[in-house]
Amino acid sequence: MKSEKDNFISSQLPAYLDGQLSPKEKQQVEDHLAISESCRKELEELRTLFTAFKEEQVQVPSDKLRNQFNQVLEQEKLSQSKVVLLENNKRSWASNLLKIAASVALLIAAFQTGRILEMEKSNQDVAAILEESLQIKQTAMLSLMENQSASKRIQGVSYIEEFPNPDEAIVEALAKRLLHDDNDIVRLNAFEALSGFASSEMVKSIFIETLEKEKNPSIQIGIIQTLVKNQEKKAVAPMQRLLEQEDTQPFVKNEIKLALPKII
Structure with a gap:
């Protein structure tokens, strides 16, 4: 089971990979990664996912493949039934491509939404920690002022x-x-x-x-x-x-x- 410190560092990992942390926050994350195997594993998983998003490219048919396709298309025009079949295949290919693109877009959108929610939760956690710190300081202040x-x-x-x-x-x-x-x-x-x-x-x-x-x-x-x-x-x-x-x-x-x- 993760500790509160693990959960806090985990929420910082996306910003850490994006280079959005301050030097102090970055050092805090790296110090924790040095002792937490679960957080290091989570970091590697996130890094792999980030790399996949950056390297993902839509594969475009080469000129050679396009020429071959056109030759086949000309031959198939001789047969009406085959033309209909070809058109159906063409639509199927386009439909599959759109489905793939939509799936990738949905995955990216879900990932970004998750990051935003994690960042909001992180900000709330930080605000709660600061509030608790002020309460501790106030208690100490009032206690000291009553000291002999x-x-x-x-x-x-x-x-x-x-x-x-x-x-x-x-x-x-x-x-x-x-x-x-x-x-x-x-x-x-x-x-x-x-x-x-x-x-x-x-x-x-x-x-x-x-x-x-x-x-x-x-x-x-x-x-x-x-x-x-x-x-x-x-x-x-x-x-x-x-x-x-x-x-x-x-x-x-x-x-x-x-x-x-x-x-x-």
């Missing part, structure tokens, strides 16, 4: 690069790090990860909530600049409160004074 080690939490946050369109679970996990993590570097990394999606209403709300409680000046300034860039008017009130607080760093207050006119 700050370095592990930072590693988990960095996995955001694997998700161009993170779902709500990932955004909420990053928000939790930004709002509640006791390590400044983890919070800063969480902010940087979320800033790539700052146009999202959910992310903007997270930044506004963070601005109300964050004490790290670097994160404060980063959030202020991001909210101003996105023209978030809801950020005006928390910025003004931050401006009035005595413990707010002077350079943060200066940043707020420069930012407020841009969104008020």
